[in-house]
Amino acid sequence: MIRCVRMGRGWGEKRFAGRKLRRPSPRRAELAVRPLAQARGALRFRRSAGPAHALTRTAHRPSIFQASSSDPTISNNAAQAGNISPWPDGARFAKIAWWQSAGSDGLIHPGGFVQVELMVKDAALYKDTDGWGWGRWRGLDLKPYGTDARFVEECTACHLPVRGNDYVYTLPLTRASLDRAEVVNNRAATLPASLPYQPLGWRVITLFVDPAAHATAVLFGNDTAIEAVHARASSGGAPAYPSGAVVALVTWVQRDDPHWFGARIPDAPQSVEFVQMDAGSQTSRYRRFSGASLSEVPTAEALASSRMIFILGLAPAALP
Numbered sequence: 001m002i003r004c005v006r007m008g009r010g011w012g013e014k015r016f017a018g019r020k021l022r023r024p025s026p027r028r029a030e031l032a033v034r035p036l037a038q039a040r041g042a043l044r045f046r047r048s049a050g051p052a053h054a055l056t057r058t059a060h061r062p063s064i065f066q067a068s069s070s071d072p073t074i075s076n077n078a079a080q081a082g083n084i085s086p087w088p089d090g091a092r093f094a095k096i097a098w099w100q101s102a103g104s105d106g107l108i109h110p111g112g113f114v115q116v117e118l119m120v121k122d123a124a125l126y127k128d129t130d131g132w133g134w135g136r137w138r139g140l141d142l143k144p145y146g147t148d149a150r151f152v153e154e155c156t157a158c159h160l161p162v163r164g165n166d167y168v169y170t171l172p173l174t175r176a177s178l179d180r181a182e183v184v185n186n187r188a189a190t191l192p193a194s195l196p197y198q199p200l201g202w203r204v205i206t207l208f209v210d211p212a213a214h215a216t217a218v219l220f221g222n223d224t225a226i227e228a229v230h231a232r233a234s235s236g237g238a239p240a241y242p243s244g245a246v247v248a249l250v251t252w253v254q255r256d257d258p259h260w261f262g263a264r265i266p267d268a269p270q271s272v273e274f275v276q277m278d279a280g281s282q283t284s285r286y287r288r289f290s291g292a293s294l295s296e297v298p299t300a301e302a303l304a305s306s307r308m309i310f311i312l313g314l315a316p317a318a319l320p
């Protein structure tokens with residue numbers, strides 16, 4: 001299902017072979033994008049309809065879409081502070097994968113949900129696996145992956161090439177400058193302070209890739225918008241955003257992932273578009289910021305209204 005690219009660097013090395021491995025036992029399913037309940041060493045998940053929290057990265061690969069997110073507290077604070085070598089206890093990453101769905105708009109949208117994976121840092125609990133607990137749940141019913149504890153060897157073997165980054169492939173979107181530029185994604189995290197909102201701290205509603213423009217875009221929503229996402233009918237479709245909701249479509253030009261051949265990650269931001277549902281009225285307002293300095297660009301009414309229709313019509317990415 002996931003395309004495997006064999007890499008020379010340490011692939012398949014059985015670093016953990018022969019040692020007793022502690023397996024996160026995902027008895028109950030909880031989607032990783034919510035704060036995790038961790039009891040007696042078990043990774044436990046609560047089902048949630050919520051979209052990804054604090055997006056740290058998106059990667060686009062030929063057959064699958066991925067978004068990694070960190071929990072909103074420890075990992076995110078650590079990323080923002082540059083405290084990631086190693087990641088502190090309590091850091092958590094989720095990687096969510098969807099099938100690609102080619103839209104009639106020429107864009108690639110997330111289609112069916114494939115799986116969610118987790119990495120949870122607890123140096124004492126997971127000392128046999130260098131401090132990380134690993135888990136993977138497949139399908140909308142979040143079926144635990146692996147038949148015995150050795151499934152974790154598959155994870156660690158493939159993450160071994162990035163052992164120097166504490167096993168984390170993701171280059172977090174952070175403005176913290178570290179001496180090793182390949183560990184963080186500063187350029188993609190840099191939005192001007194003059195924007196009316198800072199959407200990178202908001203939750204993610206969906207994302208898509210524009211293959212012709214070599215761009216990745218993520219739709220973020222403020223809390224009111226996210227409530228509307230949760231409240232929408234389970235049949236899917238676009239939410240009805242109420243007044244006070246603001247959504248932001250951030251578009252980045254893509255660059256090659258330095259850690260994974262064939263994957264593409266966000267580079268410099270190209271544009272930020274806001275749609276604000278005005279309080280007390282049924283109207284919405286569109287503002288576009290683009291160009292090298294992401295300054296506000298006046299938009300003709302016809303273009304503004306077609307962009308609003310497009311943005312407000314984006315369906316949230318499917319999650320269990």
Ligand code: HEC
Pocket residue numbers: 003004005059066068093094095117118119134135136145151152154155156158159167168169170171257260263
């Ligand atoms: C075939 C190689 C491969 C295997 C096997 C693999 N991963 Fe990963 N993993 C990656 C790559 C590459 C990324 C970076 C995101 C991307 O490009 O998909 C990643 C990213 C992640 C992330 C997001 C944090 C990060 O490191 O960027 C999590 C969480 C994760 N993997 C969990 C797992 C778990 C759990 C398993 C085992 C069940 C596993 N992975 C097995 C290659 C692999």
